[in-house]
Amino acid sequence: MDFDRRAFLVQCGAYAAATMSTAQAVAQTALGEATLTTVSDGTLTLPGSFIFEPMPQDALTPILADYGIQHDRLEPECNLALYQDGTRNVLFDVGSGPDFMPTAGAVIDSLVAAGLAPEDVTHVLFTHAHPDHIWGLLDDFDEPVFADATYMMGRAEWDYWWNPETVDTIGEARAAFAVGAKRRMEMIEDSVVLFDDGDEVLPGIAAIATHGHTPGHMSFELRGGSQSALVLGDAIGNHHVAFRKPAWISGSDQDGDMAAATRQMLFDRIMAEQMQVVGFHLPQGGMGRVDRAAEGFVFVPDAT
Template structure:
């Protein structure tokens, strides 16, 4: 994707040495896309579904990855959305525009749903993102008969609670998963990369629809994750997206591949 989508609104005089020091190529932006699978013996849950075949030529691999763990779309009982950007919701439809997870209940935050369902959104979101709004509405129309809505703080399934993490989109949600003393946070795009988002969470990202609110959300999430040593699962974080957060002074660090 165009690097300026992330880096364009950041302070360039500080960004350039920051990226160079960390050997980050500022001319390429190829984030991972990690769909989270959760199974508890009763429920088979997907957090987000990727973009399917219609967004980027390198996307649309979800069926292959499900097959690799001996699952079919029919096995999925619940689909839970962090938000409705193309790489998170467009994958609800298959190559024939049929509903891919036909047996699943689709869980959507009420604020996020209302935003994308509103016909005014396509007129106000900006020309470069108008296709996002059109595409989201079409997918939402396809799943509307199988949707359950939830609000911030609500337990949507046993051991899974919604956590408002707005800014990237108006109704973006993270999810706390807890079993006994073990816990993890599915953060979606609230933490969108493993470098700037952690070390300079105050810098505004061009991918966020409300950059100022998103920056405040990042700081709050990072504080909680570091203090509680909770596993983090990020949609665009590396090596499968699973790791922990370590606080180093006033900044944070993503530690991948936990033991």
Template sequence: MPVSRRVFLARGLAAAGAAPALLAPAGGVLADLSLGAARLTTVSDGSLTLPRDFIFGPMPQAELAPILAAHNITGDALTPECNLALYRDGTHTVLFDAGAGPDFMPSAGQLLDSLDAAGLTPEEITHVVFTHAHPDHIWGVLDDFDDPLFPDATHMMGRREWDYWWNPETVDRIGAARATFAVGARRRMEVIEAITEFFDDGEEILPGISAVETPGHTPGHMAFELRGGGQGAMIVGDAIGNEHIAFARPGWESGSDQDMPLAAKSRSQLLDRLASEQMQIVGFHLPGGGIGRVEKGAPGEDDYRFVPA
């Protein structure tokens, strides 16, 4: 049966009775690129199943329909990939986000298998850097005993994002549909607090990695600009959350964003920069492993296109 947006937000998919999600490719490296001597790859955490109105609900439906048709999007469910970025420069092994773990959706939480297929153990991760604290990005940070899954890693989160989810008033202010997001984030943050460092917009958090605040999807959402060997890439998290409407109509408000107008502004600015600078993009929910580039549409038009690597 169709899954309501409220049920999805409140309890994930497991209790909603929807059809199983289509799984992303199993294990190992999905896509990769070189940044000088460093290597940036993506590994799979599986996929999500989302009710279509979770994203499309606030959009003008008559104008939306031909865009969805052009992307062969039909039915009541979307099944986006979950691609975690892994950066290795010979000194640092940096994982961007920690995936969903076992408690969010049955189709997600595959990170450990993917790391194993890529020849890595959790103990080899030196840093876990969060774009934001939604369930599919932070709920996988603990192991089966509720201890840090990456015991030797420094965990890093933007200060504004941390303060938002740490605030005990957030669970009451975020709305009933997202209250479990707040409870789940806070529980995990309490465990990793002692091993977490904070940063602000524009800081170089590690050599060659700078924080770029892209608020709206969450209040302190961060993207990350990576530079090496004269090349650049931007890890965008959920600031650009899909390959269809987010590119074709970036100014439209998406139901997946907590502050929809602010997220649309951040998305438009980010796409304009990525297209003009021809910087590689690494998207958590983009297809084909999430690595590609952004092409601008016709002159005078505010539309873009995702071109997989």
């Protein structure tokens, strides 16, 4: 009997989806005739210092207490956006895959639960090439998971990770990020579509340069009729200090000053246009709205 590798993966995903004791939160909204949904890739487990180390600790402590966040341990959700317009099934990023963290890499399960097989994904748009966003490009057999998809990435982001000097300049703690990104990008080198800030990458989807978290990080503005949403990636990377103190430097950003300026620009735009947002690491499915608070902003999730 022939061994169908992809059918095997789909069957495994269907079994996992059917046997999960607790489902990850998902959210969904309509954008004109299209639908925007979040699908879970699981969670990460990170040391608090990964984000909090450069922040003023005395001022940080009461903020974390307000949100019930531990100072030494973070477990953020990983929520991928899925845009469906009747013709295209567009996935933003591909998650962690099997090689990053045991608590992540569940996107196939989530897609199966949503009624989609990997071959149903027509386009993959990358916000950036950190492990939890691109390592899921390859499956357990070291082949592209979404083999029938068109892969698209911002030109500046591609050039940064493709540069052979990046692994030596990114810093020891992130050197594995560079090696892992390059290995996966080599698999799509001959077919990837590159785009720039302001490009309409697909009908109803425009790229917005949100550099800082990585040198070429991109977010995406989605519009359908009078409705709009902003797929943030990691440009606003959490619902606590990034919202309460967007000007603070975060240890998770490769260029802290640029990332802080980007966050403030995004909050200005979101509030001016009252846009719905999808954040990769925002809670309760990652989709919601932004309200002003006495200090900074607050994330109001759609999922309950």
